[in-house]
Amino acid sequence: MVAFYENKDKDLFIHYGNSLDFAPHLHNHIELIYMLEGETVTNVDGNKALLKKGEIFVSFPNQVHQYSSKGPEKYLIFIFSPDLFKEMKHIFQNYIPDNQVIKNAYKYPCLYSFLSSAAEVYESNHEFKDLQIKGYLLVFFAELLKIMKLKSIKTSNLSMLQNILVYCSENYAKDLSLDTISESLHVSKYYVSHLLKKKINIGFSDYINALRISEACGHLLSEDKSITEIAYLVGFNTIRTFNRAFIKQTELTPTDFRKKNLYGIKIQNKEF
Structure with a gap:
C-alpha cells in the first residue's frame, strides 16, 4: 500500500x-x-x-x-x-x-x-x-x-510534503520525474526523494506508479477501453512497464483484475 x-x-x-x-x-x-x-x-x-x-x-x-x-x-x-x-x-x-x-x-x-x-x-x-x-x-x-x-508541530516538512503529494496527484499522468518536481517546486530533487522515503517509506518511482495504477483500476472497472489505451492514458510509456507495475501493486495482471471484477469477485481499490 x-x-x-x-x-x-x-x-x-x-x-x-x-x-x-x-x-x-x-x-x-x-x-x-x-x-x-x-x-x-x-x-x-x-x-x-x-x-x-x-x-x-x-x-x-x-x-x-x-x-x-x-x-x-x-x-x-x-x-x-x-x-x-x-x-x-x-x-x-x-x-x-x-x-x-x-x-x-x-x-x-x-x-x-x-x-x-x-x-x-x-x-x-x-x-x-x-x-x-x-x-x-x-x-x-x-x-x-x-x-x-x-x-x-514542525510545519515546514509537513507543508513541503503536502506540496509534493499534491503536485504528484495532479501530474502523475504526465512525463513526471524528480527533476520536474524540483524545478516546479524550487526544491532539491534529493530532498524530495528523502522526504518521501522518510515520511511515507516509498521511493519516488514506486509512488508515481502506484498513483497511475490506482487510476488504471478505475478505468478497468468502469470503461471499455483496451488495456493498452489505459496504460498510456495513466502515464506509462510501454505496456510492459504498465503490466509489471500493475502486478507489483495488485498481484494480478490487468486482464485478470478486470475478469475477476466481471465475475463478481470483490476486488476493491479502497479510498478514504
Whole structure:
C-alpha cells in the first residue's frame, strides 16, 4: 500500500464500518475512530500503534496515516474539517497528538455516547442537525483533550510534503520525474526523494506508479477501453512497464483484475 493525497470535498463524514484497512493517506481534515470490535494496526507519520476495542484513534490535519486490519472489526469513523470548530482551530493547526491511540478511552463512557449521538443525528434530516452534530463533537473534544497529550508541530516538512503529494496527484499522468518536481517546486530533487522515503517509506518511482495504477483500476472497472489505451492514458510509456507495475501493486495482471471484477469477485481499490 502507498500513500496518496486526498482533497476532501465534504466538511463532515460519519460512518460505521467493518473493514479498517486503508493505504497511507494525507488530507486537511481530522480523522477520528472509535473501535467497537476487533483491532487494527495504525501508522501515523511512521509511528505504529495497535488500536483495540474501546480505544480511540485521532489524526490531525496533514498527518500521513494508514490502517492495517488484523481481522473482523467494527468501528465508528468521523472525518471532518477543522473549519467546523473555530473554537479549537488553533489547536488543530499548531499541535498533533503525542500518541495517536488513546488507550484509556473506554474508562470514559461519555466519549462514545457523544460520538454515537452525533452519528445518529447525521442520518437524520431535521433542520438543525448540523448544529446538533457540532455540539456533540465540541463537548466530545472538550472531554477528550483532558486526557489526550498534545505536542507542537514542525510545519515546514509537513507543508513541503503536502506540496509534493499534491503536485504528484495532479501530474502523475504526465512525463513526471524528480527533476520536474524540483524545478516546479524550487526544491532539491534529493530532498524530495528523502522526504518521501522518510515520511511515507516509498521511493519516488514506486509512488508515481502506484498513483497511475490506482487510476488504471478505475478505468478497468468502469470503461471499455483496451488495456493498452489505459496504460498510456495513466502515464506509462510501454505496456510492459504498465503490466509489471500493475502486478507489483495488485498481484494480478490487468486482464485478470478486470475478469475477476466481471465475475463478481470483490476486488476493491479502497479510498478514504
